[in-house]
Amino acid sequence: MPSLHEWDPRRGRQGRVWRRLVKELCPPGSLCERPVCLYPELERVILFGLRHNHPHGPSLDHIVRLEDGGHPTAPWNLRPAHFGCNAGWRRGVPTPPRPRSRAVPPPDLS
Helix, strand or coil, X not given: CCCCCCCCCCCCCCCHHHHHHXXXXXXXXXXXXXXXXXXXXXXXXXXXXXXCCCCCCEEXXXXXXXXXXXXXXXXHHEEEEEHXXXXXXXXXXXXXXXXXXXXXXXXXXX
16 A cells, blocks of 8 residues: 555545645646636636635646656646646547447337
C-alpha cells in the first residue's frame, strides 16, 4: 500500500495527495494557465469556495499529458486551471459510437 505522500494510480486524481497538490499549486488568487480558457468573462480568475467540481473552481492541468509520458504529480508538470477548462478540453472531439448491447437484430413483427 502506498504511503500518504505517494500517488496511487487506483485513486486517480481524487485522493488525498491530489487534493493537497491542488491546495498547494492552485492557491486563492490563481489564474487559469490553460492556453485557451473557456471562461473569458472571468478574466482567467479561478473562483474558490464553490461546490466540489464546479466549472469555475480550482483544478490542476497536466502540461505533458499522462499518455505522452508526463508525470502525474510532479509540480513541474502541473499548472492551475478552472475545473471546467480542464474537464472540457476534449469538447468538440466526436465521441465514437457506442457498441450495441446485442449483435442479434430485433425480430420482424410484421
